[in-house]
Structures are given as structure tokens and as C-alpha cells.
Amino acid sequence: EVQLVESGGGLVQPGGSLRLSCAASGFSFSTYEMNWVRQAPGKGLEWISYISGSGKTIYYAASVKGRFTISRDNAKNSLYLYMNSLRAEDTAVYHCASSFASRDFENWGQGTLVTVSS
């Protein structure tokens, strides 16, 4: 069974940093592309970052580029999101989601809540 479990969320002050993790199991992690998608409270979904299976190709949405860094450790079946210079508008539930071939965001984790507030 495919499982994606996020962790690392919490309350952080504006300008602060946080590292999110996503533990994957039940599939061949290194062969899947991975993404982070966030959802602000009561709002819709927003794609924020992509990383290829090898980790060599990485892209970001304009809203987080230069502040967030995505990475993966295929030996540990783990995906990460390093978030710096956090703003109030980054408050959201952050989901990791796997993609394979044309099946975009095929599997999702339950998400971890990040709250940016003083």
C-alpha cells in the first residue's frame, strides 16, 4: 500500500524557517517524481514545487522561489522541503504528492500544518 506521511509542521514566526519531511513507503520511491502542494485554510490547492526521481530536475512556483528548497533522499525514501523567510501567507497544510508518467499527483499524504504568526 502506498503511504506518504508528512511531518515537521508547526508554529513559526514571520521570517523564520522550517523543514518539512515526507516519508514514503509501498512503492519504488526513486522512480517517482515528487511534489509539494499546499492548501491555505479554507482555500484551494496550490502546487509549489517539483523534483524528479533522480533529484536532478527541480522547479518552484513563483510564490516560493528563492525561499523554499525541495530535496529528496532516495536511500531513505524521503522528501524534504526547506522553508525560509516564512510569511503569513505561507500558512497552509503542506501535502507531498507523488506523480508517475501522466498520473499527476497520484498519491497524497494527509499533510502537515504550517502556521506563520507572531
Next chain:
Amino acid sequence: QSALTQPRSVSGSPEQSVTISCTGTSADVGNYNHVSWYQQHPGKAPRLIIYEVTQRPSGVPDRFSGSRSGNTASLTISGLQAEDEADYYCCSYAATYTWVFGGGTKLTVL
């Protein structure tokens, strides 16, 4: 990249059919086959129900179908059931490994 446009809400009675539209541009919905739909129940993670415009993942009932005309994709749910009440999001590839979601549509089963 602007969000794709979806109606805020739709509703239908059990056994009826409803269609949710998703309007983008020639730079996203109209240009790529990577158009997908997601179902999200309150407090739950999204679930992929349509990919590649018309394809259903295994386990998704054939009551769910997708289509596209020009820059507008559509999700049709036939034979509405109470458990279909949820939020629905469309998504499109928008070039160079970026994706854009719609604002979401709340489906109410009357």
C-alpha cells in the same frame, strides 16, 4: 500563473448528473493532455479521479468522466450518490514542470 476557473459550487439530486467546468488558456488546459481532477472530502487528502483529461485510475467508478473542449475541461459525475459530496479541483500542466490548479468547486448532493 493564474488559477484555472471553476464554479464555486454545483448541486444535484441523487441519481442525477452534474458537470463541473474548468477554464484555462491555450497555455495550459488547451495545450497539454496533463489535465487532472481531484476529489477532496473535508479533512481528507485529495484523491486523483481523472488524469490525462479522460482517464480513470483503477478503483474510480465509471460514473466519473472527463472531457475537454478547447481551453475548458469538464468533469461529469453521473448517477450522483451521497458520498460524492465533496470539493473537486481541476489541475493542468502549464509548461516547464509547473502546474496550476483550479479554485475548487463544492458539490452538494441535495
